[in-house]
Amino acid sequence: MSGPWIGLDVLYVLAGLLFAVFAVASLLDRTNPKRFGSALFWGLFAASFLVGSYLPDVVNGGIMVAMALTAGFNLMSRGEHPQPVDKPQRAERWGNRLFIPALIPPVVTLLGTLTLKGVEVSGHPLVDPKQVTLISLGAGILLATAVALIMFRASPVTATREGRRLMDSVGWAGLLPQALAALGAVFAAGHVGDVIGGLASDWLPLGTPLAAVCAYTLGMALFTAIMGNAFAAFPVMTAAIGLPIIVGQFGGNPAIMGAIGMLSGFCGTLTTPMAANFNIVPAALLELSDRNGVIKAQLPTALMLLIANTVLMYVLVYHF
Amino acid sequence: MWVLLGVAVVVVGFAARLNPLLIVAGAAIVTGIAAGMDLLATLAVLGKAFKDNRYISVVWLILPLIGLLEREGLQERAKALIGKLREATAGRLLLIYLVIRQLAAAVGLTSLGGHAQMVRPLIAPMAEAAAEAQAPGLNPAQRERVKAMAAATDNVGLFFGEDIFIAIASILLIKGFLEENGIVVEPLQLSMWAIPTAILALLIHGTRLLLLDRRLGRAAGQ
Numbered sequence: 001m002s003g004p005w006i007g008l009d010v011l012y013v014l015a016g017l018l019f020a021v022f023a024v025a026s027l028l029d030r031t032n033p034k035r036f037g038s039a040l041f042w043g044l045f046a047a048s049f050l051v052g053s054y055l056p057d058v059v060n061g062g063i064m065v066a067m068a069l070t071a072g073f074n075l076m077s078r079g080e081h082p083q084p085v086d087k088p089q090r091a092e093r094w095g096n097r098l099f100i101p102a103l104i105p106p107v108v109t110l111l112g113t114l115t116l117k118g119v120e121v122s123g124h125p126l127v128d129p130k131q132v133t134l135i136s137l138g139a140g141i142l143l144a145t146a147v148a149l150i151m152f153r154a155s156p157v158t159a160t161r162e163g164r165r166l167m168d169s170v171g172w173a174g175l176l177p178q179a180l181a182a183l184g185a186v187f188a189a190g191h192v193g194d195v196i197g198g199l200a201s202d203w204l205p206l207g208t209p210l211a212a213v214c215a216y217t218l219g220m221a222l223f224t225a226i227m228g229n230a231f232a233a234f235p236v237m238t239a240a241i242g243l244p245i246i247v248g249q250f251g252g253n254p255a256i257m258g259a260i261g262m263l264s265g266f267c268g269t270l271t272t273p274m275a276a277n278f279n280i281v282p283a284a285l286l287e288l289s290d291r292n293g294v295i296k297a298q299l300p301t302a303l304m305l306l307i308a309n310t311v312l313m314y315v316l317v318y319h320f
Numbered sequence: 321m322w323v324l325l326g327v328a329v330v331v332v333g334f335a336a337r338l339n340p341l342l343i344v345a346g347a348a349i350v351t352g353i354a355a356g357m358d359l360l361a362t363l364a365v366l367g368k369a370f371k372d373n374r375y376i377s378v379v380w381l382i383l384p385l386i387g388l389l390e391r392e393g394l395q396e397r398a399k400a401l402i403g404k405l406r407e408a409t410a411g412r413l414l415l416i417y418l419v420i421r422q423l424a425a426a427v428g429l430t431s432l433g434g435h436a437q438m439v440r441p442l443i444a445p446m447a448e449a450a451a452e453a454q455a456p457g458l459n460p461a462q463r464e465r466v467k468a469m470a471a472a473t474d475n476v477g478l479f480f481g482e483d484i485f486i487a488i489a490s491i492l493l494i495k496g497f498l499e500e501n502g503i504v505v506e507p508l509q510l511s512m513w514a515i516p517t518a519i520l521a522l523l524i525h526g527t528r529l530l531l532l533d534r535r536l537g538r539a540a541g542q
Contacts, residue, residue: 011378018381045377052371058360061367065345072342084391091393091400098397102389102441105382109431134375137431145385152392162387167380172341178376179344185369186348186362190323190355226327231490235497243501255505258494259483259513266479270472273334277376280340282435282471286444288464294475297468301476301525308520316513 016049037075071172078168104144112136177277197240221268228274230265326351399449411533421477426484480521483514
């Protein structure tokens with residue numbers, strides 16, 4: 001074989017198997033009022049992980065649209081997952097040992113990221129050097145799950161049932177971050193960013209150093225809110241306003257422009273449902289009744305920090 | 321210009337509170353067709369990116385572990401720990417978490433934290449327990465507020481800490497983009513200029529967290 005021994009494909013098989021178990025268990029779960037739709041959704045997710053690499057792109061696109069339709073037409077639901085009534089007693093019994101399995105994944109991720117890069121076995125890299133962090137995280141999760149199973153004398157069936165309890169509470173939101181990344185690629189193929197960048201440089205007032213800074217920081221935040229991702233906004237807004245006007249015309253410092261510009265984009269990330277993994281997924285994980293609850297909690301911080309970034313950039317960018 | 325119709329689908333869809341997955345699929349198809357692709361070509365672009373971004377959803381592998389730990393009382397244990405600390409308030413606890421999250425992200429430890437790994441099993445229950453002690457008879461709206469603030473604090477700490485680390489993706493993106501345009505900057509210069517915003521983020525969000533305590537205290541006094 002060529003290439004690394006362990007790549008993302010290993011994690012994809014594991015995730016595919018887990019979602020396949022969720023799909024079958026959902027199908028058999030009579031407490032779920034929409035068990036067929038739920039089984040379809042998780043089954044499609046499983047298929048995309050297990051065989052997605054071998055399917056034509058159109059079919060993968062079809063899988064995503066089918067999952068969106070299943071969720072969008074409200075065809076999926078969740079089962080009832082009763083919890084043991086003696087949880088406080090169990091917590092008492094384990095004490096702080098309960099935190100050990102919880103801390104294994106971050107520790108293993110850290111150690112793996114620091115040590116696994118460059119390790120070779122029989123002439124091939126042990127892990128894909130581009131994916132060391134994710135593979136280390138996967139290894140940490142597996143190790144921690146094994147430790148927890150032994151510690152609690154639990155069966156893997158219990159583990160997948162508990163996993164499905166949480167996955168049910170997250171529901172369709174669990175696909176959203178990946179789906180939004182795919183939408184980003186379609187936006188890129190349609191040159192949406194270039195059109196918006198052109199509009200920004202044509203219509204925003206850019207005639208003074210202050211106006212240029214305001215247009216750039218606010219533009220970064222707004223465009224990030226639309227795209228859900230500051231990384232998509234940065235090249236567009238910087239090419240439209242940052243480089244030609246702030247640096248080129250008014251002689252600003254490019255390092256300060258870039259650093260604070262990106263952080264202005266992050267303020268936009270805090271305000272938008274398009275940044276699903278930071279804003280919508282936690283609302284689902286915490287079982288909030290308002291799916292925009294996290295955004296509402298962040299909004300004052302985001303707006304004040306955006307103003308602060310604008311002032312900071314204006315004060316710093318033309319003086320260093 | 322027509323490609324902006326896809327953006328319009330997103331804005332209108334979220335405003336109308338449609339299912340976000342449906343909005344995403346609809347926006348993708350509208351954008352593709354407005355850009356002159358046919359339906360199958362659009363599906364292919366979407367499908368290729370969907371396949372290439374599967375790594376994003378790999379994080380759900382952690383759920384069986386978190387579920388097992390919750391079954392054995394992890395949230396209850398986290399609450400009990402907070403109950404022992406008389407000085408603990410929801411705001412102070414989240415402020416400490418904000419500082420730790422920012423510092424950890426600033427030295428590259430961005431995986432130390434996160435909503436599935438830290439906030440749901442540990443931080444949110446701890447903040448809730450502290451808030452219950454501050455304001456006995458916490459109403460559901462206040463409870464939601466405290467939980468949402470826990471998630472918000474994780475985000476703010478991550479976003480405004482990570483750019484201080486020189487090898488984080490966003491710093492490398494800025495460096496790469498400037499280099500393409502003939503401007504060479506060192507990652508250290510970029511990360512240095514992320515520090516003022518990091519300090520302001522701590523001050524602004526930290527103040528809001530302490531104000532949360534005052535609100536909870538007032539609610540208890542009524």
